[in-house]
Amino acid sequence: MTRIYVGPTALYSLGQVGELSLLDAFDGDIVIPEPVIDEVQxxxxATNLTEYRENGIDTGVDEDHIDQAKSLLGDADLGAAVTVLAGVLAHRDSDDRSAVAVVSEDRTVRRMAQGLGAEVTSSFGVVVRAAIEDKYLKPTQAKRIVRRIDQHGMHLTGELRERAVGEVA
Incomplete structure (x- = not known):
């Protein structure tokens, strides 16, 4: 089964507008490591994440790959990002050949995860996927969610916002 690691930036984006449940549009296990949860203050x-976690979200951290993730990131103090990449590394080193994905807005995490073979998306990708997969989320609702996320801190350029909105349609 696919493991989907969610970083703090995506949690912030979706949590600010009360749409963390859109993560459930993925066909796989959502993983939000404890250090990621700790960064969401x-x-x-924070309240929306506490409620979302009541669904039994995996919060495990792969301690065996933390040092390797830090090394790949140049020992930069990227906090929770290290645990997300450690999960990708652990998956890569396992015999399990199912897919692994990362949901993050952090460019460094996205590039690194993609280089390690993970599928990568953002909070906007989550909304688009939910609109495609969920017959109850209409494109007009998805467009409103994209605009609300944009208003709460992600601040897309006009071109990117229209692209995200266009993909929903």
């Missing part, structure tokens, strides 16, 4: 994201 801003309200209403």
């Amino acid at each position: 801003v309200e209403p994201t």
